Amino acid sequence: MESYFTKDPNLLYFNSANLSICPDSVINAIVNYRLEFEQNPTEGLKTSWAKLWEVQASLALFLGADPKDLLLKTNMTEALNAFILGYPLIRGDEILVGELEYGAIANICRYRAERDFLKLRVLQLPQSQIAFSTLTQEKLEQEIISQISSKTKMIVLSHVIASTGLKIPIEKIAAVTRKHKIALIIDGAYVAGAIALNFKELGDIDFYACSLYKWLLGPKGTAFGWVNPIHHETLIPLQAGWTTFNSSGSLAEFGEGSRFQQKFQPLGCRDVSPFFAIKELLAFWNTLGIHNIQKRMAALNSFFQQEMKRGLGWSSLLADDPKLQGPMSIFRIPDKLQPRGPELETLMLSQLNIQLHFTVLKSGWYAVFSPHIYNNEQEITLVINRIKKYLYS
Structure with missing residues (x-):
């Protein structure tokens, strides 16, 4: 499904919930x-x-x-x-x-x-x-x-x-x-x-x-x-x-x-x-199939949840009841990184070529990851590895 889009090869784009990339045909x-x-x-x-x-x-x-x-x-x-x-x-x-x-x-x-x-x-x-x-x-x-x-x-x-x-x-x-x-x-x-x-x-x-x-x-x-x-x-x-x-x-x-x-x-x-x-x-x-697209999106989201837990150990903000689960992967930034919350979105883009969204709730700053069908598992792994190396080295 990635072939239907033209992407910046140097950018890891994971902010589709706010602004997605259009298919080339559109x-x-x-x-x-x-x-x-x-x-x-x-x-x-x-x-x-x-x-x-x-x-x-x-x-x-x-x-x-x-x-x-x-x-x-x-x-x-x-x-x-x-x-x-x-x-x-x-x-x-x-x-x-x-x-x-x-x-x-x-x-x-x-x-x-x-x-x-x-x-x-x-x-x-x-x-x-x-x-x-x-x-x-x-x-x-x-x-x-x-x-x-x-x-x-x-x-x-x-x-x-x-x-x-x-x-x-x-x-x-x-x-x-x-x-x-x-x-x-x-x-x-x-x-x-x-x-x-x-x-x-x-x-x-x-x-x-x-x-x-x-x-x-x-x-x-x-x-x-x-x-x-x-x-x-x-x-x-x-x-x-x-x-x-x-x-x-x-x-x-x-x-x-x-x-x-x-x-x-x-x-x-x-x-x-x-x-x-x-x-x-x-x-x-309609050509790709609504079910097929949403199934792929769900698989990428699930992979993100799994790899974030394994690779970074960040706490996921996810309702236990599947009926209440939305399409984004949202993680609380660890306590030691909370003071840097306001600057992380800019930092991720300028230093790591990762486009994410960050939001603040009563309990602190959260990172919002929203993969789409133009993303893949390799990109997700790369995002996690870059964050881990930059923030924890």
């Missing part, structure tokens, strides 16, 4: 679509809407969704802005946001609360190996549900926690939030590509956002939001433009005439070539 498609567009930019823009709808329909089929429920966005933060800021709330309502939510998303929640005089409360989540060792799916569900109050009207929660790799059982939580008319907004940044994602099986969630350029190997600047159809009429657009009140020409045909789709389209001219290349991305996954 990169070539982006370039070709851009060149084609520039042959006649005027006609290119006019015809782009119909092509974008074809892409949206293909992506919806891949995700088990209705294309009329999807919104193509440049990144997940853009999609979550639309949901968190556009969902109707009244003064005094409470937003409950996950303790380890991505900083940009937590800031959206804070902004909404301060702007509209809402309450903002942090939902506590387990974040230590001690807590993970006794954690079950049922226990985690109850821990989350027990923190919902009578004032809670919106919950913003990650499907997979970026800093711990913990997979949240959102289906059961959604049943409770639907019963109490609470909007459940899911940050799914670390899911598509690594974990099976089918919107027919996610239960009664209200909103979902996901990047395509992380585990799914998609073009940079492509993402999507999903909106439960019960909110199509009530979600408030944050911007206005040509399609706000009515649409004409090719814009009127977008989304098969759906006013929801048209009102939430980005404004003005933009580079559509990365979005057009989503079709090549999906062809890549």
Whole structure:
């Protein structure tokens, strides 16, 4: 599978959870679509809407969704802005946001609360190996549900926690939030590509956002939001433009005439070539086989866990319950290296040619390894040997 990618032979790249390397076929498609567009930019823009709808329909089929429920966005933060800021709330309502939510998303929640005089409360989540060792799916569900109050009207929660790799059982939580008319907004940044994602099986969630350029190997600047159809009429657009009140020409045909789709389209001219290349991305996954790709990713992740324990002895942050295990390998840095935590990411790249991600929790600094199908076991062994030689010699 490595042959489908062009890699820097001197770099050991293990930060796929945040930014993955595109397959060559996808990169070539982006370039070709851009060149084609520039042959006649005027006609290119006019015809782009119909092509974008074809892409949206293909992506919806891949995700088990209705294309009329999807919104193509440049990144997940853009999609979550639309949901968190556009969902109707009244003064005094409470937003409950996950303790380890991505900083940009937590800031959206804070902004909404301060702007509209809402309450903002942090939902506590387990974040230590001690807590993970006794954690079950049922226990985690109850821990989350027990923190919902009578004032809670919106919950913003990650499907997979970026800093711990913990997979949240959102289906059961959604049943409770639907019963109490609470909007459940899911940050799914670390899911598509690594974990099976089918919107027919996610239960009664209200909103979902996901990047395509992380585990799914998609073009940079492509993402999507999903909106439960019960909110199509009530979600408030944050911007206005040509399609706000009515649409004409090719814009009127977008989304098969759906006013929801048209009102939430980005404004003005933009580079559509990365979005057009989503079709090549999906062809890549379907040709190699989703199961085959995810099986290889799981094997590399398992090998990383095994070799890190044997080679460095670093403590793994991994839930014992397989239902709660996310796709990343996360290890606590030993105590004697903790003071160097803030500098390790830069040091690893500059001194060892290793691209990793480091994160800090209550218990200290952690290294996050996220291998993908363009990696191999030899690279993993090399990473561990380089770290061992540099940090411990």
